[in-house]
Structures are given as C-alpha cells and as structure tokens.
Amino acid sequence: MNKIEMILFALLISLFPLNGYAEQSVEDVLIRLEEKMSDIKTLQTGFVQEKKLAIFDRKIILKGKIFLKKPNLFAWHTEEPTLYSMIIRDDVILQWDEDIDQIQKVSMKDNPAFQTVVGQMRKWLSGIYMSLLEEYSVIILGQTPVSLKFVPRENTMAYNIISHVRIVFREDERYIQEIYIKEKTGDSTLLRFTDTLLNIPVDAAAWEVKPRAR
C-alpha cells in the first residue's frame, strides 16, 4: 500500500461514520422520535429555565414543574423566582401568581399574543416534530444523544423572531433533555428538564389553579 493508497484508505474509513449519519435522514429521525414519544399519555417533569433577555437587567432563572396529559391538559407551575400557575384546558387558560393573588380566566381566542406564546410552548414540548418541518428546516447536530437544530423557514411567523432552536433528547429518546431558543434580537432561553416521569398518574392537584404559599 503506497502513501496515496493509505491516505485514500484513511479517508474512506473516516467517511464511514458520516455515511452512517447520512443514511438516517431528518425525516427518519423525526419519525423515530415521534414514535418513541407517541405513547406518552402523561408527563410530569421538573425544569430549570435560563432567560437572557435584553428587557431584563439580569439573567432570570426559573424553576418549576410541567404536567401534561393528552389530549388537552397542560400545566406550568413555577416555584422560583415567583410562585405562578397556569393551566390550559382546550382554549381556556386559568392562571394565578403570588403578586396579584387572584385566579384569572383567559380565553386564548381573546388574546392573540398569548395564544402565540402558548402555541410555541406546546409545539416544542409536544414531541410532534414532523409537523414542524413545514415551518422549520431541521439539521441533525448529533446522534447520541440526538440533537436537532430547527431553523425557521421564510414566510413563517417564527422567521422574523427566532434565529434557531436546538433540542437535545434523552439517551432513551423518550423525551427532551433540553431546549435552547436563540432569538434574532440576541435574547435566548435555555430550558432543561429534570426528574421526568412518563405515563405516571398525575395528581389531580396538578390541574388546579389555587393560591399557594412558599
């Protein structure tokens, strides 16, 4: 084996893993992930969210819990820095926070801005990523664990707002490990999930919005 042949051989060897990646198209990966996440009936998970927004004078770290029950229940409870609860049942939002200390009922139909925010949140947490292909182009960043980068397509609502979204999945690919959203303004959000439990009966209290004390 001469020098040129050795270089060619080395190149060939080094290409094998890449070929392995290329065999798995984005669609294949998304379908696989959707299939693994499709049997999720309930979800409860802790989260830590780091927000770096220009509107705030510091990085805001939010801690709390998310509950999800298919098909129509979603709960977002935060413990730090403020106590806040939000339950979404179909198009109705019930919320409470310790500052105002009042339970508010909001229809998403009457609040398009909030509707958009909730829509985005549901989109990233639901695991139905195939449908996102119409709004985003997807790049596979890594396979173990699976890491995907979503870049908004032109003419979509996200295009003017979001630079990209990066999602890292758990090793078993049954749920998300972290979501990173980078905005075009430079603002960013990093959401990490901890102690995720799947298909465990959710305590009824999780779907209640009521005043809480620290």
Added chain:
Amino acid sequence: MLDKRKRLISVLAAVIIVFAAIGLRFVSFDNNIELMLPANQEILRSMRFLRESNISDKVILSLKLKSPEHTTHDLIQAVEKLEKSLNPPLITEVISGVSKSDLMQEMHSFLKYVPQLLNEQDLSKIAKQITNEGVKTSLSRDYRQLLTPGSGFVTPFIQSDPLGIKTGFLSNIQKLSGSLGYKVQIKDGHFISRNGRNAMLILKTLVRLTDGFGSKKLVAYLHKQLESLPEFISSDIIAGHIHTISNEDVIKRDIRLTLIIASVAFLLLFLFIFRDIRAILIFLIPLISVLVSINLSAIVLGKLSYFIIGMGAVIAGIAVDYGIHVYLAVRTGAGRSDAVKKIIKPVIIAALTTISVFAAFFFSSVQGYHQLAFFSILSIILCLICALFVLPRLLSGKHYEKLPAMLKQGSSMRSQVFDRACVACWGVIIIAAIVLLRQVEFNSDISQLDGSKPEVIQTEQEFHNVWGGADRPAILVVSGENLEEALQLNERIYTEAVNEVGLSSFAELWLSNKTRTANSARWNKFWREGREAKLKELLLEHGQAYHFSDDAFSPFFRHLYTEEIIENIPEGLTFFDRLKERFILKKADEYQVLSFFPDKDKYVKALSAVSSRYPNTFLVSRNAFSYMLSKAISSEVIFLSGIAGLLILILTCLLLRNIRLTALALVPVITGITLILGIMSVIGLSLNAPCVIAAIIVIGLCIDYGIFMVYTCAYNLKTGTRMAVSLSALTTVIGAGALLFAMHPVLFSIGITLVIGVTGGYVSALLVIPSLHRLTHPDPLLKREGKGFPFSVKRRG
C-alpha cells in the same frame, strides 16, 4: 287554385318556421332571478347590493390531498404553482393566504395608530392603570409572559405597550379577520384547513355572476389550469358562476326535453284520435306561434327570461285548443271551411278569457310577469289567427270519415242518483281540500328556485364541511357620499347597536378622520398632563422587582405622542387591505361601509329598528329578504288574483248573462284552485312564486272549460264541445305534464300546479257541472234555444 293557395300557405309556414328557428340563435336569454321578483324597493336594493358588491363574484378553489402519503408541504407547492398559472384577464387577483411573519410585523406597525382610536372612556381606564396597583398588575402579567419559552413573540409588543392598552386591538384584528367565516389556519403563508389536507385560494374576477357566457369562459379556463395539478390533488370550484352555468344548462335541457315530450305526445294524440295526417297541423300552429312569439318578444323586450321561455310548452298546450275546436268543426261540417264560422265566437271568447288572465300580469310590478304576459298573449293571438284563418283553408276540400267512436258526444242525461253522488263526491273532495289547504305553506326562500345540479350543491356542502362558512351573516350597509361621511355614520350606528347585536364592524378597528383627530388631541393632552412622567416613575419603581431594565419600555415612550393623522385609511398593510375589501365598498357615487352580524330574527329586528332611524342605511339579510319577499309576493298575488278574477267574472257574466250559469261556470275554477292548495299540502310541496303564476293561469283555463260545459248543458248542444274541452284539457295537461320531467324547480313547480289545477278543473267541468246543472235546473234551457246564446250555435239533432 285551392291547391296553389294551400301550397303557398305551406311554403310560407315552412319559411316562417325556418326563420323563427334561426332567429332563436340570436335571441338573448337571461336567467337573472331578479326578473321574477316584485319591484319592492327593499328587495331590489338587497338584490342590487349583492349583485354590485364583490361579495358574490369571488371564486374559491379548494384543493384536497387525495393520498395519505403526501403532506401539507406537497399541497402548498401545488398551490404555489397553480397560483402562478392563474392570470388576467379572467383572474385579476389570487389570494392564497397571508404571510404570518408579515402579519406580526404589520400588526405591530398598525398599533401606532391605536392612540387615534381610543376614546374618552378608554383613557379613563388607562388613567386607572397608572397607579401603584395598576402598574404592578401590568408588570406582573408582562413578566409572566416573558418567562414562557415562546416569549420572543411578545417581547416587542410588551416593550411598546407595557400596560396592554393595545391588546384589545389585536383581538379586534383577529376577530374581524375571522369574520370571513372560514375555518383556516395559515401555514407557510397559505390558507390550510385544520386537518392540513386542504388548501384554499380566493380568486378575484371581473366576470359577473349574471354573465352566462363569461361564466362559462371563466370556469373552462379554471378547469384547464386545474388539469396541471398533480394526480394526488383533487380540486373543487366554489362560485356563483357555477350556479349560473348549471342553472342555464338545466333550464336549456328542460326546455328541450319538455318540448320534445309535449311534441311527441301531441302528435301521437292527434294521429291516434283523429287518424288523419292533417291533424299534425293542429300541432304545428302552436309550435309556429310560440317560435314566432319568442322572436318578436326578443325584438320588443330585449333579453328574455329563461323561466318565461320555459313556459313555451304550457302556452303551446293552451293555444292548441283553438286549432282543436276548428279542426273538430271542419270535420263535423264534412270538410267545409265555412263550418268554422259557427265556432268563431266561442273560440274568440275562450281566447279572450285566457288573454285576460295573462293581461292581469301587466298590472304586476314583476318585470318577468310582463314578459310572460307579452309572450303568452302574442302566442295566443298568433295561434288564434292561424287556427281561425289559415287552418280551415288547409283542412277544407277533403272528405272526412266519421270520427272514431270515442269522440262521439257522450250522453248528458244521467240519473238523479248519479248526479247527487257526483255532486256529493265533489263536495267531500272540496271540503277535504279546504281542510288540508290550511296546512299549505308559502316558501319564499329564493334559494329554492336555484336549479343547480345536485353535484354542485354536494360540492358546496363538502366545502363547508371542511372550511365552515355555511351560515352566511346578515349585513348592515351604511352609505356616504365619501368615505369620511360613511365612516362617521358607521361609528354612530356601531355605538348605538353594539350592545344589542354582536356586530362585526369596521368601527372596531378604524374610525373617521374627525373622530381620530379628536381622539389624538385628547390622547396627547392626557399624557402631557403629567401622566407620562408618572408612568415612567412607576415603571422604574415596580420594574425593579421584576428585574426589568431601566430602558425596558423606552419604545413605548419614544412613540407616545401621536404622529400625523392620516386622511383616510392606512396603506401598505396587507391584512388591513383585506379587511378594507370586506368592509368597504367603493361605488360610482358613494362609499358603503359594511358590518356583519348573525342572521337571526332578533338581531335583524334590533338592527332594523336602528337602521330605520338613519336614511343612508339598510340591511341585507336572507331572513329579512325572505320575509320581505313573502310579504311582497303575497300582496302581489292578492292583487293579481283580484284583477284576473274580476276580468274573468266580467267576461263570464257578459258571455252567459245569467248568474246561475256564471256560478256553475266557476265550479272548475274553484275546484282547480282548491285542489292545487290541498294536494300540494298532501304531497309535502310548499307554494312558491312560480306556483302562484301557474295557479292564475289555471283560473283562466278552467273558466273556459266551465263556460263551454255550461253552454253544452244549458242548450244541450251537440257540437262536439265536450270532446273539444276534453282534448283541450288533455293537451294542456300534456304541455304542463312535460314540465314534471323538468329538473329546474321553477319549471317543475309550474308543471305540477298546472297538472293538478287543470285536471281537477276539467274533471269537475265534465262531471260536476252537468250534474249540478240538472239538479239545480231540471228543465234545461231547451225552450230558449237560440235565445240569448251569444255563440249563435244551434242545437243539433
């Protein structure tokens, strides 16, 4: 010499038929339903509004993914390709969606106008927010929204509106955009159904709904362009133009079919009964008369309604009567043309009573009825002239064999038992029909007169299942000489009506220049009174708790004071342009601002009350329209029936010169009309405007049968009258019966009414009049034979 004359007449008739047939190609037909509506101001205004507005002239294309293997993305690609292929002159604009990214930016741009749109009450509410509690509440809400993962979408809105003053306008935009009534979602800037399997394109065209030729061209063009769609996509066209074409096709097919059925039936009838090839002439006379009348009517009246021409078979069935009488007279007169003289008077008077009925339609305010009257009277006169002056010459000179036995005069002498039984049966039937007629309903829904093919209706049903929009809203129209005037009036009415009716009004989003100028001055004054400084201070103070930066809300303060007031409406905002198209109509000499509301009785009544206080406003509601139409047609019917009834009564009285005989002659009329109402109710059909026209014609036909039969009984005539009446009724029933094969509801309604009415009238004339006559006057007027008999018909045998 005689043969020469006959040949000349035959050649002349052939030439007329050929020219009349050629002339048909140049006659303009109109299927505009307005022709058939009463000239009620409110009805015409609603119809004109719908015709002139661009609401009904739009075309919608609905594309559907047939194969589950293909995605919304494939569908969108096909939509984009199709969109590029749709071009002027037939398609002037294609709207396939709206870019959501633009929408967010546009909404943000639009919000700078909000200070001009807030009134004094709104400012009072804002004043209450500029307090420690108010600012804290707003900041808490903002903070919560900013902490969700999708906060990037709301950050610009929060920075430029920390108190959420403008949020209401975002919902208004959403609400008004949704008032288009379709369940759509925007994907990649395209209208996509909720299930992601259908796409919608809205096309604008200059082709009017009433333009049959243009509609055909447009639909053919669309079909051609749709052929280029991939195999996995099916398409439907939803447009009023489809109804125009379908109605035209259906009516043309019906006219063709009914004329063929009637012609064949007439021919067979005459040849079978008379067993004489010359009997064809009886059939040819009404045919020539109707053909010539169509041409002459078109020259005099211009465009002719298809509905009226559809009556051609009926008119032929009526007009053929005169030929029958003449033919029978010639045959009973052993082929002498002078035998016709004996029946000239009764035939003329029969024609006059029929003409009087049609003449009554000239008193109607319905333009289509005028056409019907003109066309029918012309046909009858032409037919009468041919029957009396041409037919005898063509029939004369031949020796005729005796008529078949079935044509012979039946015995009019029956037992009293038979007469009583006959009258009793008639009485029971009439009473039963009177009881039933109370259940009959008048259906004024104009859509029932739409004869579009079932597949057109089914396609629309499927479209509404996917996209919604089946419940069309009612419209409040506010007019003004200029846009400013119309907007001012629109605001006043909105303020007055909004609490009573859930109006979808342009006033929720945009106001007149006058109001905006006043609002703007008030807004600037409001903030200059120290509130700007106070809000800054409060935001700084309470913002710290939520870690808002010092300049977090600087966009709000930078654009706090309102800029220049624009003259009319904002330009360059796509979403606003779409809303403007829906809510504002520019006419030649005025502007109309539209508001939409649910078409429910209570709302229509409430808004009618408001509208009645403002002269430049009116409502367009299907429910109200039905009510107005029902009212207008009812009064029209009463009026026309009154005139027709009066004319018939006068003519009958003049002819019979006897109250008892006049009453007897009316038996077929009473029977015909009562049975129409009773049987319609039994078979579950409701009355409509075409039925009413047909019912009035029934009156004219039945009185003829009555008069002839009364004379036959009163003078015990043996002139073949009974036979002539039978054949007259039979030919009319054949003409009308042919309409029962019509697909178009208007022609079918006319057919069923005529068949029921004429059959009932004829049977009662044949059976009940003789019985009633014998029971009420056992001694016939034999002794007065020849006296007071205006027909100068002598008793035979």
